[in-house]
Every structure is written in structure tokens, then in C-alpha cells.
Amino acid sequence: MAVNRGKYIIELENVIAGYIVAPPKLRSIFKTKQIVLRDINFRVGTSERVAIVGRSGSGKSTLLKVILGILKPFSGRVLIHGHDIYRLPWRRRVELLRRIGYVPQDPFKSLNPVLKVKSILKEPLEACGFKGNVDEKIRLIVKLVGLPENVVDMYPEELSGGMRQRVLIARALISEPEVLILDEPTSALDVSIQAQVVNLINEIYERLKLSIITVTHDLAIAQYVADRVVVIDNGRIVEEGSLAEILNNPRSNFMKTVISSYPKLHKLE
Numbered sequence: 001m002a003v004n005r006g007k008y009i010i011e012l013e014n015v016i017a018g019y020i021v022a023p024p025k026l027r028s029i030f031k032t033k034q035i036v037l038r039d040i041n042f043r044v045g046t047s048e049r050v051a052i053v054g055r056s057g058s059g060k061s062t063l064l065k066v067i068l069g070i071l072k073p074f075s076g077r078v079l080i081h082g083h084d085i086y087r088l089p090w091r092r093r094v095e096l097l098r099r100i101g102y103v104p105q106d107p108f109k110s111l112n113p114v115l116k117v118k119s120i121l122k123e124p125l126e127a128c129g130f131k132g133n134v135d136e137k138i139r140l141i142v143k144l145v146g147l148p149e150n151v152v153d154m155y156p157e158e159l160s161g162g163m164r165q166r167v168l169i170a171r172a173l174i175s176e177p178e179v180l181i182l183d184e185p186t187s188a189l190d191v192s193i194q195a196q197v198v199n200l201i202n203e204i205y206e207r208l209k210l211s212i213i214t215v216t217h218d219l220a221i222a223q224y225v226a227d228r229v230v231v232i233d234n235g236r237i238v239e240e241g242s243l244a245e246i247l248n249n250p251r252s253n254f255m256k257t258v259i260s261s262y263p264k265l266h267k268l269e
């Protein structure tokens with residue numbers, strides 16, 4: 001497919017999105033739109049590192065679903081390399097979405113328990129019709145994410161939370177995406193493991209220079225893994241800039257409240 005090598009890989013224009021919900025016990029004619037994202041404008045360029053920050057329920061994972069082609073917005077456009085993915089035929093949409101690697105929110109629920117790591121990593125290669133040496137590709141990606149070679153013969157339940165997270169990152173990277181999206185990559189992990197995962201994300205960036213979108217509710221994590229921070233509150237983008245800019249000059253009531261509750265966050269250089 002012809003790819004528009006424009007400035008941005010991902011662009012969301014005036015996106016309004018949410019869910020169709022039916023009140024319990026009522027018939028389908030009573031279904032209503034629950035708007036979660038309100039007029040989102042968001043762009044990610046080549047090799048950019050962006051953090052999406054917001055409290056629980058603010059719409060972060062919903063925004064990712066829209067970007068990943070699994071939740072069609074009520075209105076607005078979602079472009080990947082300039083192509084409006086929700087207006088493309090299914091096959092072309094899938095082709096474009098392969099440029100995005102995704103690490104879901106919960107490493108304990110997101111791996112198929114009956115598959116060995118080798119099969120888990122093989123799946124995306126088969127899906128994209130990889131023609132090269134599969135075993136070699138798997139060996140390289142396992143090394144890249146800092147797992148031991150013998151992990152390929154293990155089942156998810158034999159792995160620690162940190163190792164599962166590395167397997168998920170390997171699965172997202174193996175088909176060489178241009179963008180890596182991680183949804184709360186550290187929140188399910190012990191504090192001691194969180195720093196390792198943050199370091200791994202940064203090592204991956206240094207090695208591959210791909211674009212990285214990290215969703216987190218933790219400003220400290222955002223500071224380590226992103227150059228630009230986008231703050232979402234109640235489905236709206238309320239702040240955008242470097243973390244230092246946002247902390248030194250907060251515009252939204254949400255951020256002002258966050259800062260006043262954590263005085264030591266203030267005046268970050």
C-alpha cells in the first residue's frame with residue numbers, strides 16, 4: 001500500500017467516541033450513547049515519545065481502542081499515515097494497523113495460558129506473512145527485551161509479572177511496528193520491577209527509534225518515558241507539553257489540583 005510519509009504517523013481529528021450502552025433489563029431500543037472522549041485532537045510523529053496521563057476512568061484506554069481500530073468514533077477522523085482507517089476497506093485497515101504494536105493493560109490476563117512463549121511470539125509473524133527465519137527472529141526479540149533464551153519453551157504461568165510484561169513487549173515488537181503503544185505498562189507490577197520496565201522501554205527507544213505512546217496515571221513514569229505529555233481529564237485533553245511546562249504553568253483545574261496535592265512535583269526543571 002502506498003504510504004504517505006507525512007509528518008505524522010497517527011492523527012486524531014475532532015474525535016468524539018464512547019460506547020453504546022443499554023440500561024440493565026431494558027430492551028435494545030433504550031440504548032444510549034455514552035460519550036467518553038470529547039473532541040480529541042492528537043498527533044504522534046516519527047520517533048516521538050508521548051505519554052497519555054489521566055486518572056482512572058478518564059478515557060485513556062478508550063483513546064487507545066480508537067487508535068487501534070477497534071472502536072469507531074461517533075464522529076471525527078483517525079488517520080494512520082494520512083489514511084482514515086475507519087473509512088478504509090477492512091483489509092487495508094488491518095495492513096495499516098500492523099504498523100502499531102500494542103501492549104495491553106494487564107500482563108496477567110493478556111497471555112494465552114495454553115501457548116508456550118514461542119507460539120505466542122510466532123502468531124504475529126504468521127499474521128503478517130513473515131518469510132524469514134522465524135526461530136532466529138524470535139531469538140533476537142527475546143534477547144532485545146532482556147529475557148533468557150529458554151523462555152521460549154515456557155508457559156505464561158511459569159513467568160513472573162515482569163517477565164510476562166517483557167513477553168508482551170516482545171510480541172508487540174516482533175513484527176517491527178513503527179509505533180509501540182503501552183497501556184499502563186507498570187501499574188500491575190511490583191515497585192522494584194517497575195523501574196526495570198521503564199528502563200527497558202527507554203532501551204528499546206534508543207535501539208529502534210520508533211514512536212512510543214505510554215499510557216499511565218503516574219506522572220513520574222511519564223517523565224521517564226516521554227518527551228511530550230498529554231493529560232486527559234473526563235475525556236478531554238486538558239494539558240499538552242513537556243512535563244516541566246505543564247507543572248510550571250498548569251492551565252486546567254485538574255492539573256492545578258494534582259500539583260497542590262503533591263507540592264514536591266512543583267517547579268520541575
Ligand SMILES: Nc1ncnc2c1ncn2[C@@H]1O[C@H](COP(=O)(O)OP(=O)(O)OP(=O)(O)O)[C@@H](O)[C@H]1O
Nearest residue numbers: 019021036054055056057058059060061062063217
Ligand atoms: N466497553 C465499555 N462499555 C461501556 N463503558 C465503558 C466500556 N469501557 C470503558 N467504559 C467506560 O468509559 C470510561 C473510560 O474508561 P477507560 O477504560 O477508557 O478509562 P481509563 O482512563 O483507561 O481508566 P483506567 O486508568 O482505570 O484504566 C469509564 O467511565 C468506563 O466505565
Ligand SMILES: [Mg+2]
Nearest residue numbers: 060061062105
Ligand atoms: Mg485504562
